[in-house]
Amino acid sequence: MIKVKHVLALFTIMFFIAGCKKDNPFNPGDGAQADSLSITTFAGLHQHFLEPKCANPACHDGAFEPDFRTVESAYNTMVYQPVTKNDDSASYTYRVVPGSVDDSWLMNRLMTDDDTLGQMPLYAVPLTQEELGYFQDWVIDSARDAFGLVPIRPNRSPEVKWYTAYEGNTPYVNRIDTNRINGWSSAMQVPHNQDITLLFRLADDLTDVANLSDHKFFYSNNIDYSNASMITPVFYSGNYYTVSIPANTLTQTQQYWFYYHVQDDVNSTDFPNTESKSWWIAHFSLLAL
Structure with a gap:
């Protein structure tokens, strides 16, 4: 009878230890578990392209917007955020317009052949057509955030x-x-x-x-x-x-x-x-x- 009690006590302890296991702290927006990030999501685009190729000194390292140091800062300074350095015709309003590649300044900067503006990333090898396609697909699919949520278009005062x-x-x-x-x-x-x-x-x-x-x-x-x-x-x-x-x-x-x-x-x-x-x-x- 004593042995049975010991076995039950041991089983109970093991059960509680298993139940106290920490929740998975992984946030799709941080740099952890990089290999598991899908390249078709914004977190994946940040991990594979924006952070390593653009978040560099004298570039998008937080000195000016957009800020590509983290997935949160990258998203919050691009989607529905006003353009500060525009083309000669001031054709663009936002850096990224969900659903519209043509209206997104980001896509222009990634694909431009204008030597004055410079093709992004400025200090790295330009993206291939396949890699550009990942960004285009993300924009067309509503430019969802790292959690897959669709952004709400702002309505600012005049x-x-x-x-x-x-x-x-x-x-x-x-x-x-x-x-x-x-x-x-x-x-x-x-x-x-x-x-x-x-x-x-x-x-x-x-x-x-x-x-x-x-x-x-x-x-x-x-x-x-x-x-x-x-x-x-x-x-x-x-x-x-x-x-x-x-x-x-x-x-x-x-x-x-x-x-x-x-x-x-x-x-x-x-x-x-x-x-x-x-x-x-x-x-x-x-x-x-």
């Missing part, structure tokens, strides 16, 4: 990128926004007795600028924009809208702060606003002379 100002009614003639009190982060000086034209550069991730709505230009002699007057901007071309301030509508020696309001189908933007950096607020101001 952006007011910058503006320029001109004396008169014609953009690109007699530019005056470079005439400032004390450099870029100060008010531009404008004549109070001349028409002034402001040219605004807008952008949106999903909506063509021409289809953005509710354009409004506000200006006030109070830095908090209280008691502001409003002018309706006019579409100029491409990504640009103009605002015309008629002569003698500004009080001489008075400073005015202004902002631009615009919206897409979901989000609206007021820029700058009272929460913006002080230099933006100052840059978007004018002093009537």
